[in-house]
Amino acid sequence: MENRPVPLAVLISGRGSNLKALAGAIDAGRVPARIVVVVSNRRDAAGLAFADEAGIATAVVPHREYATRPEYDRALVQTLRAHGAEFVCLAGFMRVLGPDFCDAFAHRILNVHPSLLPAFAGARAQRQAIEHGVTLSGATVHFVTPELDAGPIVMQASVPVQPDDDEEALSARILEVEHRIYPEALRRILSGGWHIDGRRVRWAGGSPV
């Protein structure tokens, strides 16, 4: 896409382990981006403390202070623009983003989801997988569109689901692959050589760089 580091916003609601994975990969020079702001809808998100300590700007945009989703979306867009963000990674951000947000950063928003989409979209994907009795699950990095967890898929990795897994055990196994594929998927997207074709990401030469 471009040679300069891409100004990136990371949106979180909680712990922020994917934020840490992204920041680590960027610091190690593996991803051509720089995090210009970490935004949370919750003041108590643990990931904000990590960002503070790492010297990354933070902002809190509490969803409860906005009457409608479009108003909230616009407030988020304003905050991101004020920090110069050009690309967005959702990392455990627990709000659904509408067209006002998605259009402002069209094809420039990624999310990581703890299942092999399109299976088990929505909340508590790991529990859904266990309740369904699947023997494989995993993680998906995808572009964000207004349809929940349904945007074009960038990268996936699978993990086995063991017969005696509980939600916690499966979540931990999936989280490891999230931390591996999210920075790699971001690197691939920022490196260019792709386009969106319907619901698919197509890579130049047929496979990602």
Ligand code: GRF
């Ligand atoms: C991850 O499992 C991610 O897939 C989901 O929310 C969780 C966030 O974890 N969207 P963390 O805050 O990145 O540790």
